[in-house]
Amino acid sequence: MPLPPTLALTFLNPTGGLIAAAIAAPLLVLLYFLKLRRRPLLISSTLLWRRSVHDLEVNTPFQRLRRNLLLLLQLLVLSALMLAIARPAVEGGVTEGDRVFILIDRSGSMNATDVSPSRFEAARRKAIELVDGYVGRGGAMVVSFAAEARVEAALTNDRATLRSAIRNIQPTDQPTRLGEAIELIEPFLSPQTAGGEAESAVVYILSDGAVDDPGPITLPAGRVVYRRIGHTVEEAEPDNIAIVALRARRDVQDPEVADIFFRIANFRREEVSIAVDLLDDGQRFDSAVLELPAATGDGPGTTARTKRVRVPHETVLTVRLDVDDVLEADNAAHVLLPAPQRLRVLLVTRGNPALRTAIGSADVDHLDVISPDAYAELDPETLAWSAARQEGYHTIVFDAVSPERSPPVDSLFFGGVPPVAGLERLSGEDGDSRFQRLLDWDRQDPLLEHQVLDETLFINPGRLVLPEGARTLMEGPFGPVMARVSDGRRRHIVTSFELLHRGGGFATTWLRETAFPVFITDALRLLALGTADAEGIATVPGGSPLRVLADVDLDELTYEGPVEVRARVQDGVALLPPFERAGLYRAQQPVASQWQRIAVNMLDELESNPAASESLPVRAGAGALAEAEGEARREVWHWFILLALVLLMLEWLIYTHRMRV
Amino acid sequence: MTQAPTSRDTAEALQMLLTPQFIRQMEKLDIASRKLFAGTLQGERRSKQRGQSVEFADYRNYVAGDDLRFIDWNLYARLDKLFLRLFMEEQDLALCVVLDVSASMDWGDPNKLLHAKRLAAALSYIGLVRFNRVHLYAVANGVVEQMPGLRGRRPIPKMLEFLARQRPAGAGSFPAAARGFALGQGHKGVVVLLSDFLEKGDFAAGLRYLAGDRFDAYAVQVLAPQELDAEKAELSGDLALRDVEDGFEAEVSISPLLLKRYREAAEGWCRHVRSECNKRQIAWLLARTDNPVENLVLDSFRRIGLLN
Numbered sequence: 020m021p022l023p024p025t026l027a028l029t030f031l032n033p034t035g036g037l038i039a040a041a042i043a044a045p046l047l048v049l050l051y052f053l054k055l056r057r058r059p060l061l062i063s064s065t066l067l068w069r070r071s072v073h074d075l076e077v078n079t080p081f082q083r084l085r086r087n088l089l090l091l092l093q094l095l096v097l098s099a100l101m102l103a104i105a106r107p108a109v110e111g112g113v114t115e116g117d118r119v120f121i122l123i124d125r126s127g128s129m130n131a132t133d134v135s136p137s138r139f140e141a142a143r144r145k146a147i148e149l150v151d152g153y154v155g156r157g158g159a160m161v162v163s164f165a166a167e168a169r170v171e172a173a174l175t176n177d178r179a180t181l182r183s184a185i186r187n188i189q190p191t192d193q194p195t196r197l198g199e200a201i202e203l204i205e206p207f208l209s210p211q212t213a214g215g216e217a218e219s220a221v222v223y224i225l226s227d228g229a230v231d232d233p234g235p236i237t238l239p240a241g242r243v244v245y246r247r248i249g250h251t252v253e254e255a256e257p258d259n260i261a262i263v264a265l266r267a268r269r270d271v272q273d274p275e276v277a278d279i280f281f282r283i284a285n286f287r288r289e290e291v292s293i294a295v296d297l298l299d300d301g302q303r304f305d306s307a308v309l310e311l312p313a314a315t316g317d318g319p320g321t322t323a324r325t326k327r328v329r330v331p332h333e334t335v336l337t338v339r340l341d342v343d344d345v346l347e348a349d350n351a352a353h354v355l356l357p358a359p360q361r362l363r364v365l366l367v368t369r370g371n372p373a374l375r376t377a378i379g380s381a382d383v384d385h386l387d388v389i390s391p392d393a394y395a396e397l398d399p400e401t402l403a404w405s406a407a408r409q410e411g412y413h414t415i416v417f418d419a420v421s422p423e424r425s426p427p428v429d430s431l432f433f434g435g436v437p438p439v440a441g442l443e444r445l446s447g448e449d450g451d452s453r454f455q456r457l458l459d460w461d462r463q464d465p466l467l468e469h470q471v472l473d474e475t476l477f478i479n480p481g482r483l484v485l486p487e488g489a490r491t492l493m494e495g496p497f498g499p500v501m502a503r504v505s506d507g508r509r510r511h512i513v514t515s516f517e518l519l520h521r522g523g524g525f526a527t528t529w530l531r532e533t534a535f536p537v538f539i540t541d542a543l544r545l546l547a548l549g550t551a552d553a554e555g556i557a558t559v560p561g562g563s564p565l566r567v568l569a570d571v572d573l574d575e576l577t578y579e580g581p582v583e584v585r586a587r588v589q590d591g592v593a594l595l596p597p598f599e600r601a602g603l604y605r606a607q608q609p610v611a612s613q614w615q616r617i618a619v620n621m622l623d624e625l626e627s628n629p630a631a632s633e634s635l636p637v638r639a640g641a642g643a644l645a646e647a648e649g650e651a652r653r654e655v656w657h658w659f660i661l662l663a664l665v666l667l668m669l670e671w672l673i674y675t676h677r678m679r680v
Numbered sequence: 681m682t683q684a685p686t687s688r689d690t691a692e693a694l695q696m697l698l699t700p701q702f703i704r705q706m707e708k709l710d711i712a713s714r715k716l717f718a719g720t721l722q723g724e725r726r727s728k729q730r731g732q733s734v735e736f737a738d739y740r741n742y743v744a745g746d747d748l749r750f751i752d753w754n755l756y757a758r759l760d761k762l763f764l765r766l767f768m769e770e771q772d773l774a775l776c777v778v779l780d781v782s783a784s785m786d787w788g789d790p791n792k793l794l795h796a797k798r799l800a801a802a803l804s805y806i807g808l809v810r811f812n813r814v815h816l817y818a819v820a821n822g823v824v825e826q827m828p829g830l831r832g833r834r835p836i837p838k839m840l841e842f843l844a845r846q847r848p849a850g851a852g853s854f855p856a857a858a859r860g861f862a863l864g865q866g867h868k869g870v871v872v873l874l875s876d877f878l879e880k881g882d883f884a885a886g887l888r889y890l891a892g893d894r895f896d897a898y899a900v901q902v903l904a905p906q907e908l909d910a911e912k913a914e915l916s917g918d919l920a921l922r923d924v925e926d927g928f929e930a931e932v933s934i935s936p937l938l939l940k941r942y943r944e945a946a947e948g949w950c951r952h953v954r955s956e957c958n959k960r961q962i963a964w965l966l967a968r969t970d971n972p973v974e975n976l977v978l979d980s981f982r983r984i985g986l987l988n
Contacts, residue, residue, distance in 0.1 A: 057920035057931055063787035063907060064878035065923040065930040067949060071941035072932055 029108050031654065036105025040098070047097055048090070092670040096663045103659035117219050118157035118174065120204045120241075121146050121181075123188055124226035126165040126195035127560065127601070127626035129248070131227070131345040133255055138248045138631075139190040142225040145246055149223055150181045154654055157220075160207065161185055164200035165193035166561025166597060174207060189582075191599040192348045192621045193561030197224070197637065198232040208241045222639075228632025229625050235636040243639045249631035257286045260293055260311065260342045261349035261627035263321070265620060267336050267356050267555030274359035275331040277555070281338045281352070284319035285311035286629055298337035299330060319624065333358035335603060335616055336555065348601045349627045353618035354555035362547055363404060363411065367394045368418035371519055373530045374433070374539075378416065381540035387412070391420045403427035413547035419517045425506045429546040434517030439506045441486030444515050445498075447479025455480050459494040460501075466512070466541055467492060470534050477527045481515040488590070505590060508571050512542060557618040558598065565595040565617070569610040578617065580604030702974055706802065709977075710810045711775050712988040713870050713896045738766045772831070774869025775807040775814045776895075778861055779843070780902075782820040782852020783925045784878050788904020790969040796874040796902045797843045798973040803872055804839045806977075806987065808832060815865070816842050819857035820849040823864060851925040854879040858886035862894075871897040872986065874967075876907070877953045880926070884956050891960035898986050899957045899964045901950065908950075908968070910942040 030036060062068070123146055129139040146161065153159050158174035161184050172184035201222075208220050220241030227249040264282035269275075285291055290313050297305040305326065312320030330336070339351045363385040364378055378386055389397075399422075404411040415426050421435040421444070430437070436444045454476035460467050472493070482498030485491065492512070493501035501514045520526040529535050558565060569576050571591035578584040578595070581602035586593040598604070598619040606615050621627065742751060742762035752765045777800045785793040800816070807814040808830060815828040816839060827842045854877065861871075871890060877883065877899070890897040906913040921930040932938060950966060957964040963984045967976050981987045 057918045059920045059922055059929075060915070061787075061924050062921050063784040063792070063876065063904070063924055064880070065921055065928050066878050066880050067907070067942060067945045068910075068921050068930040068932060070949070071938060071945040072930060 030102075031106035031108055033105050036101050039104045040101040043097055043101065044094065047093055088673060089670060092666050092673070096666045096670070099659045099663035099666065103656040103663070106654055106656055107659065108654045117155040118207065118221070118241075119149065119153055119155060119159040120207070120220065120222040121149055121159060121161045121185075122197070122200050122204070122222060122224045122226070123161065123163045123171075123185070124165070124195060124197075124224070124248070125163045125188055125190050125193075126229065127192040127348055127621050127623060128195070128227050128229045128346070128628065130190050130192070130348060131249060131259070131629050133250050133258070133345045133629060134248060137190070138227055142246075142248045143185055143188065145225050145248070146185045146223075147182055150178050150185065152654065153178070153181075160204060161188075162200050162203055163188045164195070164197060165191045165599075166196055168196070168200035168203045170203060189599065191560060192601040192619075192626070193597070193599060194231045194623050194626055195226070195229055196232055197226070197230045197635070198236050201236050201238060201637065205239060208239055224635060224637065226635065228635055229628060230632075230636055231625055232636060235638055238637065238639040241639055243635070243637050245635045245637070247631050247633070249629075251633055252630040256288060257314065257629045259286045259344045259346045259349070259627055259629040260284070260291065260340055261286070261319075261346065261624070262338055262340065262352045262620070263349070263622055263624045263627060264323070265338055265352040265354055265557065265622060267354045269356065269359060276327060276329050277336075277356055279326040279328060279336055279338070279354075279555075280323065281326075282321055282323040283309060283311060283340065284321045284624055284627060286314050286319045286627070289313050290320070294341040295324075296337075296339045296341065297326060297328070298339060299328070300334045301337070304328070319628070330356060331359060333612060335618060337603075345629050346627060349621045349623075352557075352601075352620040352622060353603050354557040354620075355613065355616050355618050356555045357613050362543060363413050364543060364547075365389065365402060365412040365415045366418065367391055367415060367420050367422075369420075371418045373525070374416070374418055374518055377530075377536045377539040378543070380536050381543050383543065391422075394420070394422065399424050399427050414543055416543075419519070425509065426511070427509070429509050430511045431542050431546060432511060432513040434514060436483070436513050437504075437506055437511050439486060439504055439511075441484070442489070442504055442513070443484035444481060444513070445484065446481040446515070454478055455496050457493055457495060457500070461490075461492050464490075464492055464503075466503075466538070466545060469537050469541065472529070472534070475527065475529045475532065475534075477516050477529075478520060479516070479526070483513065483515045508591075510546075510591075512546070556613060557620050559622060560598045560601055560619055562597055564597060565614075567593045567595055567606075567610055567614045569593050569606075569608065569614075573608050575608075576610065577607040578604040579607055580617075580619075702802075702977075703805070705974075705978055706806050707809065709806050709982070709987045711773060711803070711807050711812055711870055712985055713773060736765065736767055739763045740766060773807075773812040774867040775803070775812050776817060776861070776865060776867075776869060776871045777803055777807075777814065778817045778819055778857075778871060778873045778875075779846060780820070780852060780854075780857070780873070780875030781818045781824055781846045781849045782857075782875075783848045783850055784852065784876055785902070786848035787924060788906055788969055790904070792876055792902045792904050792969055793846075793848065795967065795969040795973065796900075797846065799900065799902070799967060799976060800872075800874055801840060801843055802973060802977045803981075803986075804830070804843075805836060808836055808839065813867070813869075814839065815867070815869075817861055818842075818846045818849070819861060820852040822853075822856050822860040824849045826864070853881055855882055855886035855889075858889040862889035868894045869896070870986070871895045873897065873899045874902055875899075876903055877901050878907075878949075883953070887956055887960050887962060890962060897957075897960075897962040898984065899953070899962050900967050901953055901964065902967045902969065903946075903950075905968055905970045908943070908946045910946075911939050915939075 123142050125139060129142060131138050134141045150159060158176050159181055160170065160174045161172040161181055163169050163171050171188055172181050175181065204222065221244055222238065222241055223244045223246055225246050225248055228247060261284050262281060263284045264280070266280045267277050269277045279297065283295070291311050292308050293311060295307050295309050296303050309322050309324065311322050314320050334356050335353050336356055337351060337353045342350055362383040364383050366375060366378060366386060366388045368374065368388065369390060375388060402412055402415065404413050412428060414428055415430040417430060417432045417435050419434040423438060425437050436442050456476060457472050460470065460472055462468060477495065480495045480500045482495055482500060483502055485499055485502050486504060489502045489504040491499040491502050493499065500516055501512065503510060503512055517526050518530055525531065567576060569588050569591055573588040576586050576588050576593040581600040584595060584598065584604060586595045601619050601621045604617040604619065739752065740763070742764050746764050750765050752763050755761070755763045779796055779800050781793065785796060804814050804816065811832055814830040815826065817826045818824045830839055854875065915934045918933045921932060954964040963986070965980055965984050977987070
């Protein structure tokens with residue numbers, strides 16, 4: 020249970036206050052007696068007065084002092100000022116140090132509700148308290164951190180700016196990387212001298228201590244104050260059950276069947292049985308009660324399950340726990356399972372059995388072969404795949420054909436080019452039948468990552484003249500021989516070399532290699548679907564940016580979900596920023612089908628652990644790791660200045676009142 | 681040079697004091713003495729001495745040298761022996777009125793000095809009309825001025841003039857004044873001291889000069905109401921009270937408690953003066969200046985036996 024805030028007053032500079040009081044208080048009393056303006060009055064004899072005053076003094080020492088309200092008030096004013104000099108501070112709030120760095124953890128575990136209303140909210144309040152109590156001169160800086168750190172407010176003394184920056188921080192479901200935040204503030208930590216005076220830096224870390232960084236982080240200077248938010252195992256029973264793993268994959272043999280694998284972790288220190296629902300596009304199709312072992316000192320009690328399910332369509336599979344615990348985000352996880360692949364391919368060729376065999380082996384559902392003349396007579400627009408009519412082709416392969424009009428779908432060209440401005444294919448000289456090797460190829464590109472082309476030979480590979488923005492995939496002796504180009508609507512893969520030479524023989528040894536069918540398979544899948552995997556698709560909050568292929572006419576792509584996500588589209592590609600919240604996102608504009616919905620899952624055992632940590636792997640200089648500090652002290656000297664002012668006013672009022680009498 | 685306001689009206693005030701009605705009332709009074717003193721002149725007072733008067737006292741045998749005028753010839757005729765008729769001697773009484781004119785007396789409302797002068801005038805008047813010898817002394821730090829040996833109605837204006845003339849004469853010292861008076865006064869008789877007795881020195885030392893058989897002393901302590909109760913002076917705040925005589929300052933901050941203490945101190949001082957006087961058979965009377973002179977003369981003085 021959190022302790023009630025105490026109002027114990029402590030003094031940060033008691034010696035200074037004592038010295039000042041020792042000098043000033045007797046001085047005031049002395050001045051009072053020396054300077055007191057007494058009204059002179061002539062009387063017959065002071066005999067009786069002396070006797071009475073003497074009586075008074077004998078009876079009660081310091082009676083004169085006590086009887087004098089003005090002096091009393093002056094002494095009070097003085098003592099208030101002395102107390103202010105002694106720098107009084109109350110427990111709670113802050114803030115010491117000339118420069119203050121407030122690091123706010125906004126990772127997934129901070130959404131736990133063991134602290135009302137949530138750890139993140141509590142951290143935000145603490146941060147505002149810190150700002151309110153800040154009295155230094157060097158300014159304060161607010162940094163939020165989760166998967167990545169962000170400066171929310173640069174060093175400033177403007178409390179309004181700091182407060183509004185703190186209020187604008189939003190929680191995430193991301194993992195915690197404190198190191199990044201430390202790196203951000205590091206340049207400001209080094210002791211600087213302003214007017215010859217070294218500034219002290221204090222780094223307040225408002226976190227639950229669930230930090231993902233490897234090894235301790237060392238601060239070059241300054242002091243670390245770890246303000247723990249949330250309860251430790253000792254303070255409160257951990258109460259969370261989380262999905263920590265989820266995968267789905269279509270069967271290689273029977274793509275209509277998928278296997279779902281998930282693991283559930285129990286952080287409670289008791290065995291629990293829990294209802295787990297499986298949903299297919301939001302419809303529950305399976306429900307089970309799982310027994311979870313109790314958590315031990317080594318970690319949570321976990322149980323894993325695999326479920327085989329028939330899903331002949333594209334779907335989002337969801338695992339949902341029916342549980343009420345402190346962390347909501349890890350009670351459900353989604354995975355997008357693409358439809359079983361049914362590739363429809365059109366091959367335009369004058370006859371190339373090797374290519375046809377290669378395409379046929381690439382798990383293609385439907386392959387049509389036509390001659391270039393027949394292709395020229397077709398309306399290209401009718402060739403594009405239409406899900407409504409269930410006809411058309413996902414992709415077209417041109418073999419030694421350069422069509423007059425751009426194809427309506429992403430296509431593969433061998434020894435030919437689409438009509439793209441600036442794109443030109445220069446064939447090798449006739450009669451020169453020398454074999455050429457490739458100089459280089461792009462091993463990073465998913466299309467060629469499985470290819471080993473050191474020994475592959477090409478006869479008269481020619482070269483490509485590429486437009487701006489094209490990406491070279493293979494480099495021949497005379498220039499690019501394979502590239503990815505865009506005609507503004509569609510992306511194509513083009514080669515300068517032909518697969519067969521005029522005589523009908525193989526123009527490259529590639530055709531004979533097993534790598535060639537692999538290339539065809541990858542190329543067709545990439546062109547048709549953008550991916551070459553049967554794995555269910557899901558990402559994590561704070562992962563790497565996601566490349567989404569959208570309609571080329573789009574300017575901006577919007578996803579609706581737990582929070583709205585916007586990304587600018589350039590040349591049909593949108594780069595989605597790392598997701599902040601877990602959940603299911605839906606594209607509001609047309610995009611390739613596998614990005615229509617994006618599943619984002621926390622699946623992080625560290626973030627799901629509801630126990631706050633007593634220490635942080637951060638040390639300042641060669642000091643020990645930062646331990647959780649209780650309530651820090653907040654200086655309240657200004658209250659005493661105010662009190663002194665009020666007393667001064669009171670004294671003035673009494674003085675003027677007396678003067679009138 | 682303008683006269684002090686306290687003294688300016690003294691003559692008039694003394695004239696007013698002797699209003700016909702008050703004079704008539706005073707005519708019935710005489711100075712009393714608890715002791716019998718020998719006079720120098722014949723007066724209206726019985727003395728221990730046999731002397732010339734109409735009141736027969738005794739007979740005694742004639743011895744040679746006696747005045748032949750007092751031989752009772754009728755007895756000689758009957759008894760053939762010479763007897764001398766003795767008569768009670770009637771003598772006058774010495775009344776010394778000692779007026780304190782130290783600076784402290786010139787204070788208060790009503791003014792203490794004026795009040796004391798009125799009392800002195802009344803007593804002197806009574807003394808004069810009863811054919812006592814009246815000696816007037818003005819004392820401060822010793823005897824300032826004196827007017828001895830007044831007798832009969834004729835010097836009444838002189839007496840009034842003397843009193844009217846008295847001004848505050850600076851710092852006073854009661855022992856010095858009493859000493860100066862006692863040593864300079866050759867006559868025995870009634871002594872009336874009119875003073876505030878606010879004496880910082882050895883007050884009792886002064887009283888010693890007045891004790892004993894030579895004098896029948898009366899101490900009349902004249903105090904203003906403000907002196908007895910400082911609350912009446914309406915003081916407030918922080919004050920530097922300056923002694924009008926020695927210039928010493930007492931710094932006080934007025935508070936109800938202090939005022940209470942002052943009242944107690946004033947009462948205590950009066951008690952102290954009274955007990956010191958009583959110890960030496962000196963009658964003591966407090967004459968508040970807000971108590972009219974008529975009251976004091978016709979009532980209070982009679983009660984303590986100064987007048988009858």
